[in-house]
């Protein structure tokens with residue numbers, strides 16, 4: 001019997017379960033393969049007692065429509081930075097990757113499918129360099145992994161953000177207000193850009209195009225002076241003013257290496273008020289709603305394609321690679337290619353041109 005281990009890493013996102021189901025159902029067509037899942041990313045392997053779960057067809061029946069992940073995930077710690085408490089109460093990060101690889105050998109694991117975003121795939125690449133048979137699957141609502149046209153989870157997040165814009169429009173119009181919607185994406189403006197175009201926002205502020213407050217004011221004043229009397233601003237959590245910094249803070253959660261983002265909508269509102277903007281404003285921070293709930297059809301399809309392809313790459317022993325979508329094909333690319341260069345919005349890309357073409361201001 002051969003064994004493939006599946007782990008989901010980083011923030012959860014809609015479609016994770018559909019990938020797991022795709023892997024399991026494809027593996028079931030082979031005679032001698034068993035799929036097991038590590039609970040909460042690779043933590044399940046590193047914990048004592050080991051936390052793994054057999055994933056057979058019965059376990060994955062119908063899960064492609066469910067959000068979250070059947071096997072849990074984490075965006076803290078990990079095999080290269082396992083948090084250990086010191087005697088003085090402080091924490092240190094310990095590299096347990098060699099121990100984890102030994103444990104996987106002991107468990108008879110022939111290959112690992114690591115489903116995750118940029119942070120998780122960096123771990124995949126480092127484990128591959130240490131000799132582990134790893135295949136990556138690109139997951140994240142942020143769509144910030146290159147080498148693939150889209151990551152799964154992104155389209156669902158865009159739909160949720162667009163639904164929010166649609167709802168904010170009616171209340172903004174009723175009250176003659178500016179409503180500011182803050183969306184996720186870390187340092188990538190993909191969710192904001194797509195939701196702004198789909199929802200017909202007036203202003204879209206993204207990390208890749210630092211904004212000038214005067215230009216934002218100009219656009220908003222224009223909306224009110226033309227008698228329209230309301231405006232919608234979509235702002236990415238990683239947006240920043242020209243010469244300014246992102247709005248973020250260090251996390252005090254043990255093992256959490258990322259900066260915690262959030263608060264940029266509130267900052268923008270204050271700055272606009274300080275600059276003399278007089279209309280009423282309200283902010284909405286969409287937050288984790290963007291990662292919750294059921295995946296839309298697009299993400300279910302993409303995730304299923306990724307899952308089936310990932311298992312076929314295991315059969316081909318095509319390790320150190322990541323599944324990728326290059327329209328119209330599902331291909332394999334070197335993991336290193338996917339993590340070397342993040343996928344950010346190019347300020348001159350066609351969707352920005354389209355957005356500007358329908359009058360959306362980026363504050364530039």
Ligand SMILES: Nc1ncnc2c1ncn2[C@@H]1O[C@H](COP(=O)(O)OP(=O)(O)OP(=O)(O)O)[C@@H](O)[C@H]1O
Pocket residue numbers: 007008009010011012040041042043074075076077078079114116117118119120121123139140141142255257258
């Ligand atoms: N397979 C894993 N096992 C253990 N920890 C993991 C694993 N994958 C990720 N992590 C933890 O999560 C961190 C990565 O978090 P990050 O927020 O960068 O996630 P990501 O994979 O880029 O996905 P996303 O950006 O969509 O949340 C790693 O630094 C590590 O602490």
Ligand SMILES: O=P(O)(O)OC[C@H]1O[C@](O)(CO)[C@@H](O)[C@@H]1O
Pocket residue numbers: 011075117140141142184185186237261291
């Ligand atoms: O769930 P957490 O730890 O608050 O992380 C939030 C971050 O994760 C993501 O949802 C996915 O990377 C980002 O868009 C966001 O900044």
Ligand SMILES: [Mg+2]
Pocket residue numbers: 010117118119140142144
């Ligand atoms: Mg990431």
